[in-house]
Amino acid sequence: MIAVFRNRNFSLLWAAGLISMTGNWMLIVALPFYVYDLTGSALATSGLLMAMIIPGLLFSSVAGVFVDRWDRRRTMIVVSLLQALIIPVLLLVKSPEMVWLVYVVAFIEAALGRFFMPAENALLPNLVGEEMLVPANSLNALNDNLARIIGPAIGGVLLGLSGFTSVILFDAASYVVAALLILLIAAPAVVKKTAESQTVSQAREKFAEVWRELVDGLKLVGANRVLTATFIVAGIAMLGDAILSAVLVVFVKDDMALSAVEFGWMMTARGLGGLIGALIIAQFGRKFAISSLVTGGLILSGIIILAVVTFPSLVVVLVLLVVAGLPLMAWIVSLQTIFQQATSDEYRGRIFGTFGTVSALLMIFGAALGGGATDFLGATVLITAAAIITIIAGVLSLLLMTQPVKKMELAMAAEVGDL
Numbered sequence: 547m548i549a550v551f552r553n554r555n556f557s558l559l560w561a562a563g564l565i566s567m568t569g570n571w572m573l574i575v576a577l578p579f580y581v582y583d584l585t586g587s588a589l590a591t592s593g594l595l596m597a598m599i600i601p602g603l604l605f606s607s608v609a610g611v612f613v614d615r616w617d618r619r620r621t622m623i624v625v626s627l628l629q630a631l632i633i634p635v636l637l638l639v640k641s642p643e644m645v646w647l648v649y650v651v652a653f654i655e656a657a658l659g660r661f662f663m664p665a666e667n668a669l670l671p672n673l674v675g676e677e678m679l680v681p682a683n684s685l686n687a688l689n690d691n692l693a694r695i696i697g698p699a700i701g702g703v704l705l706g707l708s709g710f711t712s713v714i715l716f717d718a719a720s721y722v723v724a725a726l727l728i729l730l731i732a733a734p735a736v737v738k739k740t741a742e743s744q745t746v747s748q749a750r751e752k753f754a755e756v757w758r759e760l761v762d763g764l765k766l767v768g769a770n771r772v773l774t775a776t777f778i779v780a781g782i783a784m785l786g787d788a789i790l791s792a793v794l795v796v797f798v799k800d801d802m803a804l805s806a807v808e809f810g811w812m813m814t815a816r817g818l819g820g821l822i823g824a825l826i827i828a829q830f831g832r833k834f835a836i837s838s839l840v841t842g843g844l845i846l847s848g849i850i851i852l853a854v855v856t857f858p859s860l861v862v863v864l865v866l867l868v869v870a871g872l873p874l875m876a877w878i879v880s881l882q883t884i885f886q887q888a889t890s891d892e893y894r895g896r897i898f899g900t901f902g903t904v905s906a907l908l909m910i911f912g913a914a915l916g917g918g919a920t921d922f923l924g925a926t927v928l929i930t931a932a933a934i935i936t937i938i939a940g941v942l943s944l945l946l947m948t949q950p951v952k953k954m955e956l957a958m959a960a961e962v963g964d965l
Contacts, residue, residue, distance in 0.1 A: 563724070569719075629659070772888040816871070823874060844939045
């Protein structure tokens with residue numbers, strides 16, 4: 547795997563991605579804390595989460611249409627520079643009346659990121675040989691986990707010790723450095739020659755297709771008992787996670803009386819736990835029934851969230867967040883695997899696309915619900931509710947998924963035996 551780094555172009559792309567995502571995670575930690583400090587409103591803070599989610603819902607499918615027709619290296623450079631230009635606009639936000647500008651900047655920055663990711667993934671095969679594609683993709687995926695660990699810690703420390711301005715300048719600088727590294731990549735331009743009007747027309751068709759595929763995907767889900775059960779369980783779990791994400795900053799600041807520095811440590815612990823959990827599940831997950839991993843993972847995740855509320859001590863919470871990575875990865879990876887196993891190859895993309903759209907809608911709803919209710923009920927009540935919702939999802943997985951998934955696995959084993 548290390549041999550891939552001998553490829554200069556890949557090393558530049560990998561470093562650019564790591565630096566860019568680290569800066570992004572710094573902002574993800576610092577910006578909600580800053581908005582809540584400024585407004586004192588959980589709803590205003592959850593609005594930031596919604597502004598970051600909506601671009602994925604709107605642009606994920608159409609971005610690829612343009613990326614396939616533009617020079618990918620140039621696209622990544624332009625996107626990075628535009629992000630570097632838009633982020634400093636946040637420095638104008640000095641009062642609650644200006645918080646709307648935060649939502650605009652967050653929306654634009656996230657929308658631009660939707661063009662960066664497919665361009666990066668599409669460029670990668672042109673930089674490494676076929677024999678190095680798997681390790682290269684693995685190392686590229688590692689970037690996000692490393693950024694989740696490094697970025698929050700730096701963002702929290704900068705916000706706590708140097709103020710919001712330092713975070714913004716550091717994040718903007720990370721995009722500039724990423725653009726410069728990508729500029730040094732020597733890669734042939736791979737551009738599909740298409741008239742601009744035709745490209746725009748195809749993008750419009752793709753946008754409309756998202757909703758058609760959503761309806762078609764839901765029909766497929768309704769006709770498959772395993773998929774129906776999995777969608778119900780996953781949807782409830784995502785709703786609980788959305789509520790938790792929307793009110794976590796409020797809980798840390800008001801109920802735990804902690805600063806942005808400690809919040810950064812908590813997000814780092816969460817990222818570290820996710821990395822460790824993924825490695826453990828990859829190594830030992832096959833020893834357990836997949837439906838048991840979903841049930842156990844969700845119930846344990848809910849219990850750990852309850853423990854965080856019950857014992858709101860920084861040291862205890864840091865340990866719990868690291869430990870939480872294992873059950874979290876257990877149910878996330880297992881649900882993804884069930885989707886893959888329960889769907890024939892020609893429909894998998896549609897099912898994952900449908901789930902992605904449904905998840906985004908649930909995240910938006912959960913963020914709005916959590917943010918709006920927290921101002922009246924308090925963060926502790928809402929996080930407790932998120933924990934209970936997660937446990938309910940685990941219980942439902944036991945009741946709804948165990949037998950259908952077991953039958954599916956037996957059927958698959960019989961097919962393999964026949965072959």
